[in-house]
Amino acid sequence: MDEARVLARLDRIDALDRTRATPGELLAELRGLLSEAEEQARERVAATGDGEEVVERSAQRLLGT
Numbered sequence: 298m299d300e301a302r303v304l305a306r307l308d309r310i311d312a313l314d315r316t317r318a319t320p321g322e323l324l325a326e327l328r329g330l331l332s333e334a335e336e337q338a339r340e341r342v343a344a345t346g347d348g349e350e351v352v353e354r355s356a357q358r359l360l361g362t
Contacts, residue, residue: 306330334359 310326338355 302333303330306333330359 306326306329310323310330313323313326334355338352341355342352
C-alpha cells in the first residue's frame with residue numbers, strides 16, 4: 298500500500314463524512330483503510346523481518362502520533 302492509496306481512501310472517508318453518509322458507509326471505508334494498513338505491515342515484515350517495529354510505526358502513522 299502506498300501513500301497515495303491511503304490519502305485517496307482518507308479523502309473518500311472525509312467526503313462521506315461531509316455528505317452525512319450512514320455510519321455503515323463510513324465503517325466500510327474505515328475497515329478498508331485498516332485492511333490496507335495491515336497488508337502494508339505484513340509486506341514490510343516480509344521485507345525487513347522486523348514485525349513489531351513495523352506494526353508500531355504503521356499504527357503511529359495512522360493515528361497521527
